[in-house]
Amino acid sequence: MEQAKYIGKRLVELFLTLLVVSFLTFAAFSIIPGDTASVMLGPNATAEQLSALRSQLGLDLPMSVRYLEWLKGAFTGDLGNSYAYSQPVISLITDRLPVTIGMSILSLLMVLLISYPMAILSGRRPGSLSDNTLSVFGHVLFALPPFVLSMLIITLASAAFGIYSVGRYVKPSSDFFGYLGCLLLPSFCIALPKIAMTFKFLRASIIEEKASDYVRTSKSHGLSDVSIMFRHILPNSTVSTITVISLVLSDILGGSLIVEQVFNLPGLGRLLLAAISRRDFPLLSGMVFYLALITVLLYFAADIVSALIDPRMRNNREGTL
Amino acid sequence: MNIAEIRNLSMSIYSGKGVPALILDDLNFHIREGEILGLIGNSGSGKSMTAMTIAGLLPESAQVTSGSIEIDGKDVLKLSAGERRKLLGEEIGMIFQDPMTALDPLETVGKNLDEILRIRNIPKEERKSRIISMLETVGFIEPERIYRSYPHQISGGQRQRVLIAGAALLKPKLLIADEPTSSLDTVTTVSILKLLKDICIEMHMTILFISHDLSVVNNFCDRVMVMKDGKIIDSDNTEDILHNPKNAFTAELLTKAKLDPRSLGLEFSEVDPSGSPVLKVMDIATAYRDGFFGRQRAKNTIEGISFDLYPGEVMGLIGSSGCGKTTLAKTICGLLKPTGGNIDHCSGKVGVVFQDPVSCLNPMHTIRWHLNEPLVAAGIKLTKEEREKKILEAIKAVGLEEKHLSRYPGRLSGGQRQRAAIAMCLILEPSVMIADEPFSSLDASSAASILKLLSKINRERKTSILLISHNLRVVRTMCRRVLVMSRGHVVEEGMTEEVLKSPKASATKALIDAERQLS
Amino acid sequence: MRTSLQKKTRIYMAVGFSLLAVILVAFVISLTHLYVYDPNSTNAAAKLLPPSSDHLFGTDNLGRDVFARCMEASKYTLLVSFCGVFIAFVLGTLLGMPAGYFGGITDKFIMLISNSVMCFPGILLALVAVAVFGPSLFNVVWALGLVFAPTFARVYRTGVIGLSSKEYILHAKVLKVNPMRIMLLHIFPNLVPQLLPAVVIGLANMTLFESGMSYLGLGVQPPHASYGKMLADAQSYMTMAPWLIVFPALLLVIYVLGLYFLSEAARLSFGGERR
């Protein structure tokens, strides 16, 4: 009951956020200097042609009507055609999605699978040699921009050992493991700085939770350190780290835009840059909106997950959204 | 027979490369079977560390340098880590100070207790039934509901009961209670102490009771030890410790703990109840709203409160925690908007003094800035000299000196900070002062001087005071009239003498009972 | 425990400052034109020369001195990161303070807007803004400022809400001190412990974003040097002229790392291990 209420409340917020996000996207591309119709038709178009195209595109309608139309299109997956590719925006985006989403998921898995053991190792004995080593290591990773990391890794992997060919990409439908293989290194480059970030927060949180009273209580109940770590400290640390993880997710999504460029992968990043250089606004606005949509849903999911873990969340605490 | 024998126990804490700090210095004592042994001392005296050493829960940086701890005839220091862990729960049960956070907030109460039995491989059904029956033992009427509740859904007193249930679940011989009542209000404190005593007798347990507060020891402990700087400096039965302290430090502790307002000879201003009041509170209600949908939260809500405050009158406001005292105070001084009713300040100003001397002053600003701020806020135009004069006047009026003006709050003691806060309040010459537990965090001597200060202000300036307190003795000496609150309502009001002598409402009775228990 | 924490803080501070000193020296050199080579002067006879006493960091494919260009890049990096953080900070203050202080509908509204902005992956927002309004230093700075503003707004809001229950703030409210005055004089100084690490880490993140945008060609414009652009250009010469990558990358990482250490030191000195 409490849970349902909480989710309901979050859904309302999700809805409001989506409304604002969609409006921001729409507004941003509406205030852009330059007339869409004249961009499309080129400089030699006549006034009649221009006004014909405007009414065909609905540009002569009032902004509010256009916004509603656009919103309807955004949620039904019909954002019109790209100027540059003369293809539906949605199909261009869904074509590239496997790369970006695949990379993001792989990166997230790496972040979780690596930062947790690191943080446990480090937080177990703060100030120990292993903790200090991991912490310094984490700081250095933190400071490495993903594209520098990518360049480094590409140089090492492909030039020196010849094991990795940049730009190789296999569709998941044809060879799923090949597809994962192609995305492994780029995902790693995105994940590394985020591992450092998650590690840092998780470690701090583990150290904090370790000093908490319920840990002392469990000790007095006779539990061993290991079971206290896994049964009490980790779930509690996760609750406070989950906001960070959801921010990491959005960073991962943004990071993949750059990294796939370095690795020459056919993902949304390349489409985005192409759309930018061709001033393909339908495509741009579509991409911006859907990427934001994904982020909003991820934040929502993070809220739901923390509500599932943390009963307090369900009745009073603020969510991420 | 002794359940625990501690001999020549010394313990040090190592930090970095520095010299290890000696925390426990050659302790020698024993705990007799079935007794309740009190261990009293200021914070940092080593009393909690003694408990942790006995339980084997010391931090990694701590090391026992000498001595032995024998529990039930076994020297526990010679046991392996695993064996020592096994002792916990079975031989030694523990409860701690802050029940707010002593349970894992992510698990239900049942789950929190379940682990004690689970690691001892007891089957699931048996686990649940044992926990439920133990919850019943510690006084829960609906143990099933508590079992399913999350820690944040139950009150502080209930949580402490849950912890006691956990500590007693395996019927250990020794129960170590480390400040179990320090964060509870008086009524709850009394009930928890009663529960501990009952369990002690019922389950043939021995209790090592640790507290900084001498008042709880009375009527509870059989023997008391006093600790200072890692040493036990005094040990005797409770009666003697409390009434004939042999040790000078123990005597000092006693005077600090005992606030006896009657001995202060306070004098107050005359009150004319027929005059026009300085504060009229008419049927006010305040509710906290929560979230998007504006649902009301029951807690801390007040309703239908009316009273008048006359010039020069000191009125008490008492009630257990969560009854709405602070909400009322906040509403009167304008921090909360009443959802109904009316408050008439009768063209006078209302000043307020809060409870916590730590957070009552802004740590980033000097005392002079603090005193200047009300003048700025009130828009009083003054020349530099006049301003300085007023500030100086105010600071002198609360017994501080000019040199304190340029100091930051961090460099003042708790009592001094509380005085500075009063000075801030006084500088605008309010007709009414609301004092919300102004000395509950201070030791007895500081509290006494604040009391004196308040009476002086009342006497000399005819300032009316609304005193919120849980200390009935203070209310008895200071207040002409008293309001008793419970669950957001005023349940009783009248002249202090009458109300406290023949209470009518059950809430008043509970408060008076608790006071008697702990005196 | 306490002393080791202080020691750690001191070490972090020392490491942070010494790393930053490198960038500051570079910045000073770029300002004083102390160095013989002009960062934009091309030289057909000195293409892709490896580091030597003549060209400390070697030369690039247009015969420009990499050392001189690194120095110049430090200037733009500092400029963008400081101006960007300043804008973000001011915007964050304007949004976060009232949100936290007034609460209720003000808070809901401001946070809805700022959370919505946060829902756009930062780099995407900055890229699109710059793409749409044209790549110029000015656009990069305000776009990054806009992207980072919600982060500061959050720090503010959390801080203000935390402080609002402090009795000295309640007292100020009872005294009916002007809300502006409460926010600026009563609350702000107490937020410094949270704000300082956020500002320093903001500088570092801003630098990373700027370098990423420059790498994609949407940041600092040529012929001016920026680390990201230098690295992007150097990618073609990865095996042929590794010095083109090594030095800018090193300086970039040194700057960011210095900031991280400093923010860590700030965090430790104000709040210890607890966040």
Place this chain on the structure above:
Amino acid sequence: MKNISAKLISGLLVLGLSVGLISCAKKGGENVDPSLYGGDAVVGITQEPSVFDPHTVVAAGDKEILFNVFEGLYKFDSEGKLNPCLATDVEISDDASVYTFTIREGVKFHNGNDMTIDDVIYSLNRAKELVPDLAGISEVKALDDGRVEVTLSSPNSELLSYFTVAIIPDEVEDINATPIGTGPFKFESYDIGQSVVLTKNEDYWQEDLPYLDSVTFKICADMDAGFIELQSGSIDIFPYLTMDKANELDTNEFTIQSKGSNMVQIFALNNAVAPFDDIRVREAINYAINRDDIITLTMDGAGLPLTTAMSPVMGDAYDTSLDGTFDQDIETAKNLLAEAGYPDGFDMTITVPSNYIIHVNTAIALADQLSQVGINATIEQVDWATWLDDTYTNTNYESTVIALTSNYAPYDVIARYQTGADGNFINYSNPEFDEIIAQIPLTTDEGEKMELYHDLLAILTEDAASCYLQDPYSTVAVSNRLEGYELYPMYVQDMSTVHLAQQ
């Protein structure tokens, strides 16, 4: 988005490069070695294809692929010569107003249908509407026995190279969606962002060709990415190399070909804007810059310095006497500026499309060189679309750097400098020039025509119309597992002659 190759630019600037096929008997022939046949090749390209309609295609990146799919009546070979292709012969009337083509027999389209006279007429009529250079055609009609007569509205002796325009089947409605031609390869598939795949045309009219079973044009993000793929072996032919990259390759694995590409990299000065409306300023700029340095810096020396609007690869039409006119001379430049009233130089903006690194780099070098004479040049990078719109079409700029490509025909190269011509984005105007160029289409004598070209080039140089910088070489690396690749002096990839290497 960093395309190193200036060639990519050609696209919209070309006045209409069409597609054709070489008929030449020199290939193929008697002794066919069956072991040469089969296999696949991968060509790296750096531009996303967008249009497959051979009559509306403008981007060079599309044309280089379509060269293998579509053919015209005539077709260029790797020497830049025109050869009969789908026609076997042409007769041009003396006044150069009627072209009569004899159509080749036995040619099949990729859909299996025979190419008929109707297809030719349909194609030429369609091209007349869509290709601006063929707008001068007034009538296309079939004569008896497989000949087509094309009548022009005005005489034009320079039109033959435009008959390389593709012949397409008249029954196909949407040629863009189903690109069907007569070329050596059939269009198989296009996977956005990935590749375009062509497969062998088994019914190709030149019986021995092509050799390969399939050709994949693989899209690479940029030159660096393509280079790495080339090294790793996932690309066999990569046509966008810089010289220094090419030098990095192992000669045991790759063969490098490099030659002038009939491209004119120009530092365009807008003649309609002060101070570039002053010939002395334009001359001063020409003297201030050092072309050899620019070639070294931007192309690693792989380029031909230019002082006029045409590349020496055009052969006879090019006037060698103009070489060296504008050798760097700072003093002269300074004097000219002083004369023009700018003794301390002035501020100017160089607008460059950001996606072409070579032009950006050239602009950087130019800015540096101009600073020696006191001119303070700021570089403004714009995206390609903006450049095309603002700079090229609306000529709203001060100066820009771009490479002009054109059909392999001298007329095509310089026609843009006529007053008010479509491609005259430098706003050049000289009545004498206009007068001479008008005579060219009417002149049928080759020698006379060449003289006229020399005169035109001399005028452009004298007027210092802009700074002509270089003809950058195109450099191609071909894996040694392949043989037979021929580099064209224009922007095409002819895959028909490529075959697997003999082991």
